[in-house]
Amino acid sequence: MFKVVTPKSEEQLEAYFTFRWTYLRQPWNFPPGSEKDEYEQVAAHRMLVNSAGDIVACGRIHMNTAEEAQIRHIAVHGDYHRRGLGQMILGALENVARDLGAIRAVTNSRETSIEFFSACGFVVEREAPNELGMLRRQQMVKKLTDFNSLVLHPEWCKELQSTWTDTIPITEHMGIKLRQYTGKTLETKASLNKNINVHGTMFAGSIFSLATLTGWGLIFLQLKERKLQGDIVLGDGNIHYHKPVTMKPRAICNIESLQGKFSLVESDKKSRFTLQVNILDDQTPVAEFKGVYWVLPIRDSSSKGNG
Numbered sequence: 001m002f003k004v005v006t007p008k009s010e011e012q013l014e015a016y017f018t019f020r021w022t023y024l025r026q027p028w029n030f031p032p033g034s035e036k037d038e039y040e041q042v043a044a045h046r047m048l049v050n051s052a053g054d055i056v057a058c059g060r061i062h063m064n065t066a067e068e069a070q071i072r073h074i075a076v077h078g079d080y081h082r083r084g085l086g087q088m089i090l091g092a093l094e095n096v097a098r099d100l101g102a103i104r105a106v107t108n109s110r111e112t113s114i115e116f117f118s119a120c121g122f123v124v125e126r127e128a129p130n131e132l133g134m135l136r137r138q139q140m141v142k143k144l145t146d147f148n149s150l151v152l153h154p155e156w157c158k159e160l161q162s163t164w165t166d167t168i169p170i171t172e173h174m175g176i177k178l179r180q181y182t183g184k185t186l187e188t189k190a191s192l193n194k195n196i197n198v199h200g201t202m203f204a205g206s207i208f209s210l211a212t213l214t215g216w217g218l219i220f221l222q223l224k225e226r227k228l229q230g231d232i233v234l235g236d237g238n239i240h241y242h243k244p245v246t247m248k249p250r251a252i253c254n255i256e257s258l259q260g261k262f263s264l265v266e267s268d269k270k271s272r273f274t275l276q277v278n279i280l281d282d283q284t285p286v287a288e289f290k291g292v293y294w295v296l297p298i299r300d301s302s303s304k305g306n307g
């Protein structure tokens with residue numbers, strides 16, 4: 001399980017900058033310290049850590065103007081490439097940019113990362129100055145609209161959101177929205193105001209609903225990825241609450257926690273899946289949900305779909 005963390009303590013910031021140097025400067029023999037520039041104080045920094053607490057990815061954004069965010073210093077640990085972590089850290093940075101009011105993001109991409117940024121919705125605009133005096137770069141741009149915030153397969157994400165709205169109307173009242181899908185991670189959010197209890201925190205039942213729907217959504221999207229269909233039902237769910245939600249309710253489900261056999265769905269048999277959903281209050285982990293879901297064969301051809 002990977003989570004997005006904002007490095008805050010001196011120790012975390014040191015580890016974050018060391019990681020940046022290791023993957024973005026050391027290979028070209030630049031000394032420690034060369035990974036920093038004049039925007040560090042005004043920038044927002046994010047890193048991904050694994051369950052052991054080790055940093056596996058990093059990235060940074062700062063605002064060029066009131067409407068334009070610049071993304072820099074994205075790197076993923078060499079052992080973790082092509083597992084969706086680059087997209088996960090980029091998505092987290094884009095969300096920060098949106099929260100700061102940006103309507104477009106720019107990045108100066110090295111030649112070797114152009115395909116990565118293209119896969120994440122950026123397009124090449126023009127040649128950018130070389131990096132470190134030798135690495136050719138292209139300026140790439142992405143419009144930050146709600147639609148493209150879904151990164152991968154926006155059409156499936158729209159279908160999932162409307163399936164929730166049409167078949168479970170309470171999701172609309174709870175303000176549950178899909179925030180991001182990277183192919184490997186699904187992130188949702190809910191409105192605190194619409195789910196508030198007498199203590200001014202999020203109602204525990206709403207947190208449970210947000211978690212179950214997020215797990216349900218990840219299975220829905222994974223069926224789509226495999227061109228499969230089935231009725232997804234919750235078999236069992238357990239949630240452990242550590243802290244109240246007082247700011248921004250978010251739920252994240254990563255494919256790494258998903259276990260079950262899609263081959264059974266393919267052979268039109270029912271199949272059991274287990275997964276974990278992490279609930280966060282903005283950046284702070286506050287609860288974990290473990291769910292058992294069943295994917296049942298669709299018997300009635302007139303009602304085909306994943307609802």
Ligand SMILES: CC(C)(COP(=O)(O)OP(=O)(O)OC[C@H]1O[C@@H](n2cnc3c(N)ncnc32)[C@H](O)[C@@H]1OP(=O)(O)O)[C@@H](O)C(=O)NCCC(=O)NCCS
Nearest residue numbers: 074075076081082083084085086087109110113115116119
């Ligand atoms: C660029 C980088 C951040 C990508 O991170 P990553 O975690 O491997 O990327 P993801 O797994 O999120 O990739 C998402 C998609 O981007 C595309 N992509 C990523 N790396 C790619 C590569 N080397 N070649 C072609 N396409 C690539 C693919 O479409 C991929 O989806 P897929 O794996 O389902 O095919 C990583 O390679 C890295 O740290 N490189 C060294 C540092 C660097 O160059 N940073 C950018 C500075 S401008």
